Amino acid sequence: MTKQRIDAVRRACASRRLQALVVAHLPQIRYLTGFTGSNALYCITKNASWLLTDGRYAEQVKDEVRGARAVIVKGRLFDACAQLIRLPRNARIGYDPASVSVAGFSQWKEALPGRRWIALDGIVEAGMAVKDELEVAVLREAIAISEKVFREILRILRPGVRESDVAAEITYRHRLLGAEADAFEPIVASGVRGALPHGRASDKKIRSGELVTIDFGCRVRGYHSDITRTVAVGRPSYRLRAMYDAVLDAQTVAIDAVRAGVRGSDVDAAARRALRSHSLLRYFRHSLGHGLGLEVHEWPRLSPLSKDDLQTGNVVTVEPGVYVPGVGGVRIEDDVLVRPNGGLVLTSLPKKLICL
Numbered sequence: 373m374t375k376q377r378i379d380a381v382r383r384a385c386a387s388r389r390l391q392a393l394v395v396a397h398l399p400q401i402r403y404l405t406g407f408t409g410s411n412a413l414y415c416i417t418k419n420a421s422w423l424l425t426d427g428r429y430a431e432q433v434k435d436e437v438r439g440a441r442a443v444i445v446k447g448r449l450f451d452a453c454a455q456l457i458r459l460p461r462n463a464r465i466g467y468d469p470a471s472v473s474v475a476g477f478s479q480w481k482e483a484l485p486g487r488r489w490i491a492l493d494g495i496v497e498a499g500m501a502v503k504d505e506l507e508v509a510v511l512r513e514a515i516a517i518s519e520k521v522f523r524e525i526l527r528i529l530r531p532g533v534r535e536s537d538v539a540a541e542i543t544y545r546h547r548l549l550g551a552e553a554d555a556f557e558p559i560v561a562s563g564v565r566g567a568l569p570h571g572r573a574s575d576k577k578i579r580s581g582e583l584v585t586i587d588f589g590c591r592v593r594g595y596h597s598d599i600t601r602t603v604a605v606g607r608p609s610y611r612l613r614a615m616y617d618a619v620l621d622a623q624t625v626a627i628d629a630v631r632a633g634v635r636g637s638d639v640d641a642a643a644r645r646a647l648r649s650h651s652l653l654r655y656f657r658h659s660l661g662h663g664l665g666l667e668v669h670e671w672p673r674l675s676p677l678s679k680d681d682l683q684t685g686n687v688v689t690v691e692p693g694v695y696v697p698g699v700g701g702v703r704i705e706d707d708v709l710v711r712p713n714g715g716l717v718l719t720s721l722p723k724k725l726i727c728l
Contacts, residue, residue: 373506374439377404377499381416384495391463392417393495394453394480397471399666400496402594406436413449414440415457422456424449450476454483461486468493494671501663501671502685507595508709511665511687512718514551514597515707518590519721521545522601529605529728531580535560538586539573546590555589555596555668566602566701569658569693580606583616583700585693589668596668598689599719600705603726612702615694616725618650619702622692623723626660626674630690630708630715636678643692644676652694661689664707686710687718 381404385393395414401407401423404414409429415422421440425433426449433442445452459465465484469491472480481489503511525541539558546554561571563582570587578584582605589598602616626643640660647653659675662668664687672680674688682688691705704723708715 373504374404374406378416378421378439380499381495382418384498385416385466386418388466388490388492388495389464390466390490391459392457393466394450395468395471395496396476397468397496399594400471400500403496403500403666405440406438407433408436408594409433411449413453415453416440417457417459420456422453424452448479448483450480451483457484459484459487462488464488464490466490466492466495468496497671500665500667502683503665503687503709504685507665508687508718510593510595511597511707514555514590514592514595515599515718517546517549517551517592518588518597518599519719520549521588521590522586522599522721525586526603526726526728529578529584529603531578531605533578534575535562535565535573535578535584536575538578538584542586542588551590551592552594553591555591555598559585559587559600561585561701562605564698564700567695567697567699569695569701569703578605581608582606583608583612583702585701585703587703587705594666596664596666598664598668598705598707599721600691600693600703601721601723601726602702602704603728605728607727608725612700613725614650615652615696615700615702618647618652619692619694619704620723621650622646622656623690623704623706626690626692627706627708627715627717630682630688630710632682632684632710632712634682636672636674636680636682637676639682639690640674640676640678643690647692647694655694655696656692657695658693661691661705663688682710684710684712688715690715
């Protein structure tokens with residue numbers, strides 16, 4: 373599998389007339405080589421590739437790195453990379469400007485003067501966006517752990533419990549069930565705080581009659597789950613129920629629009645049309661979703677500006693939301709595998725409003 377991924381990168385480099393590619397983003401390095409350390413650089417040419425890291429990982433690279441020569445470096449990683457790739461002057465070297473600092477890039481140019489640095493993205497991301505069967509299986513493992521955690525924390529959701537306590541339980545239970553870590557800091561937002569799309573869990577106590585939005589996920593063997601459910605503690609008002617029903621309608625319509633060949637912006641538009649029919653579109657304050665895998669946010673994007681066409685094997689989140697200041701919020705999110713004739717929802721949690 374590593375060889376296939378590296379060969380695909382070489383083909384992409386050749387199509388862009390690149391003599392080399394330098395990869396600094398750790399999730400991309402993991403995708404190409406299997407290395408999971410916290411400091412690395414990956415360099416690839418037509419005939420060779422190197423994984424450079426420091427002495428802390430001298431033993432780890434022996435177990436993890438495939439398809440590249442592992443090089444342990446005492447000084448700056450790119451200085452060693454420059455000595456290895458030995459490209460002629462005016463050679464074209466590709467890099468992703470989003471994954472290197474201005475200072476770091478200055479060091480690269482200093483180490484390899486006279487070369488042409490070509491800023492681009494997509495060479496590695498395009499491959500990462502299309503999951504194989506093994507990757508989907510690992511994603512299912514992560515999703516299954518998060519779903520079990522959600523079912524367990526429903527038992528502690530009641531008036532008087534702090535949002536921060538719920539978030540702490542999510543983190544603890546993820547680890548207890550075998551996850552490497554949370555995918556991100558859990559979001560727990562109750563009552564009027566639900567109008568904050570990414571409201572961090574606070575010391576606010578949950579009250580009866582409130583909606584509680586819980587956005588959470590975990591990491592398993594590098595791959596992430598990302599799920600959101602909104603539940604009611606006590607009996608919610610008619611307005612809150614109507615908000616929930618509208619968001620569920622928007623998500624259902626959007627998932628129905630997911631299939632290979634459809635543009636991400638068209639899936640996003642389907643959700644927006646549904647919310648407009650409920651007179652709630654102005655309260656939808658973010659894009660519909662994103663790719664999911666070794667990173668929580670990957671290609672393709674589901675947004676009004678997206679030019680990404682969905683491909684078989686993409687895994688995307690579909691997460692419409694409504695956020696009404698002074699009232700509260702609702703978000704429902706599932707992870708969906710793109711197939712030729714539609715989307716397969718990988719998450720299995722119920723979506724009917726749960727009232728505790």
